[in-house]
Amino acid sequence: MSGDDLVCSAKGCRAEAVWAVRWNNPTLHTPERRKVWLACDPHRETLWEFLSLRGFARDVVPVDRLEPTDG
Template sequence: MSDAVAAAPPSGTDHVCSAKACRAPARHAVVWNNPKLHKPERRKVWLACDDHEKSLADFVALRGFLIEVVPVEALTDADG
């Protein structure tokens, strides 16, 4: 599942699910950090539609990387 995250959304669209081959609107933000690669303050984000929220969150949680899952609207400039 290392290629589970899709490339950037097509131009002109906002908040598209990060799951591979999914182009659905994202409603959730899976916020995570891999401490072996990122500074503690770094907040990586995968966007998720309703169908992929659990699988993307579970993927990073299993590795101990999950910080939180929040609505897309709750993201701040510190996320990304």
């Protein structure tokens, strides 16, 4: 993934993402599976809260620490 691909996942935001909010839906995904929403600094907490309320949030890492299996 190049820097041009790292755009925040928040609706309408086009800022560069610096965080990877990793999550999974336990009714659809195996426990080790991680989906990723990218986040800029201002949207990191908002995206985390949205996923947390649904019981989907797992962790947040800098985008440069994403694993090849994330996604």
